[in-house]
Amino acid sequence: MPRFTTLILAAASVAAMLAAAAPAQxxxxxxxxxNTGVCQVWSEAFAFKPIAWPSGYxxxxxxxxxxxxxxxxxxxxxxxxxCTL
Incomplete structure (x- = not known):
């Protein structure tokens, strides 16, 4: 049982360090x-850019x-x- 508790505490410590090292929001x-003039809110948190087809942005x-x-x-x-919409 003490080994399991130690393992859980170590995992919690690693998780806390990773959370503290994460970039700001x-x-x-x-x-x-x-093509439409529509304005859209986009988040920098997305790992991809919007697809510029059939129109660019x-x-x-x-x-x-x-x-x-x-x-x-x-x-x-x-x-x-x-913006139109």
Whole structure:
């Protein structure tokens, strides 16, 4: 039993170190699709980029820290006429 407890404590310590070494939460930014003018919130946490087929896209904002900030920015761009949806 003491070996099992030691193993569990060691695993918990390793998990805590890995969690502390993880990068900070990624930000969000706005993409604008070329063929429709639709703006989309995109997270930097995704391991892939959006597929640029059948239309391309352009990043039209700087990264913002929270999803709520990104949606607020998207609504502002829509009101300014830079986005259609």
């Amino acid at each position: 990624a930000g969000y930014y706005i993409l604008r699709w070329n 352009k990043v039209i904002s700087r990264p913002v820290p929270t999803f709520n900030d990104a949606v607020t920015l998207q609504v502002k761009l829509r009101r300014e006429g830079r």
